[in-house]
Amino acid sequence: MNRVQKIAWSIVITTLLGLALSLITFARLYPKYGGTPKTFAAFSFMGIVGLSMFSPIIFREDKGTVKFDERDKLIQRNAAWAGFAMSNLFFALACFIPFYILGANTLIRVNWLPSIYVGATLIYFITWAVAILVQYGWGDKSGE
């Protein structure tokens, strides 16, 4: 497993952990507070994904004289495009779904805007990580 795969795994693991804690907390808060911002604060557990920012420091450079080649470049470019496409899709859905559900004359709280930005960023990194693992392989042997 190379360094980029390890970084991708750290993003996937922290995302799954953050999502699990968020959903559990959301389910516990919903009966008490309903669909209020207090309930949606449960998703602040997704901040755990930020811990993966330390992974480039934790995981050292790969062995060997060559650390990056044409295949790595292709894989990382594909992963970046996949991440961009998914975050763009998320942004589009976040804009259009409320419009179609709530109607044109409804007002929504502006605190949704930073949430959409954070969500799109998360979607980008999660998609990037999954695309990296799909292309390199999920484990030690499949990637080699």
Place this chain on the structure above:
Amino acid sequence: MENNQLKNQIRKLRFERGEMTQQELADKAGVTRQTIIAIEAGKYSPSLTLAFKLADALQMRIEEVFQYEDEKP
């Protein structure tokens, strides 16, 4: 990445050259060991430049290292 019709003899040629390791070949061709493994397994088709570098590292002609198999009837 994906299986393709480009077959190669890299593994066989490595062993014919004094059991050259994947890392040695990777260093000679200027790529990572993972890329050599992926090419040997038919999961990645190298660029033409890399194919020439690999052939050069194995001291063979490119068509002796890589073969294209047309599967059309």
